[in-house]
Amino acid sequence: MKIAAARAALDEVRSGMSLGLGTGSTAQEFVRLLGEALASGALRNLRCTSTSEKTEEQARSLNIPIDTLAKIAPLDLAVDGADEIDPKLRLIKGRGGALLREKIVEQSAKRFIVIADESKLVDRLGVGLLPVEVTPFALEVLRRRFEEMSLQPQLRMRDGAPRVTDEGHRILDVRIPSDRDIADVVARLRENAGVVETGFFPHEATEAIIATANGIRRMRR
Secondary structure, three states: OHHHHHHHHHOOOOOOOEEEEOOOHHHHHHHHHHHHHHHHOOOOOOEEEEOOHHHHHHHHHOOOOEOOHHHHOOEOEEEEOOOEEOOOOOEEOOOOOOHHHHHHHHHOEOOEEEEEEHHHEOOOOOOOOEEEEEOHHHHHHHHHHHHHOOOOOEEOEEOOEEOOOOOOOEEEEEOOOOOOOHHHHHHHHOOOOOEEEEOEEOOOOOEEEEEEOOEEEEEEO
16 A cells, blocks of 8 residues: 555656655655656656655665755655654654654655555554654753653664664654643653654645555545
């Protein structure tokens, strides 16, 4: 179903556009299809930027032109996946570790299409963990503070060591208590020096393409 959502998003791309390329398994399918469209000549003269080093590496391997965000912003379109999508088209993103760059790129786009399968739809954000990107200097202080806030922080690990983001930060994954609104919790998190960004995307997405067992479902603001 990821491929179906990615293919539907590709239909929104036109030659000459500036694009933001997302990170994660569904976004990877979109980038792969984009590379095929460029190779076949179906699309031409695209200018792209990526939300992670991993996506940039994939794009370059497919001969997709990559440039800096500063050179091509504002973007015509960004396409990316999400970890959770609520009925208001608010998102949790960043479980792939690219939340900061994702938010920077997607806030620079005129349109941001979220692509996902129906398993990502939730009634309430916070079914899973919320990523919080923090500076290394503040890591332990913030971990204790988040524990005091009853958020059960967990340091993101990779290969037995703390996960380091593309910007050199660390990630604390926190759990939103079921009796608290995510927007209120995020507002409190952001009061703490050392918090760089969170995976809460309250208004960035303009639309979503959801692949379901019965076909494509579209959500718009």
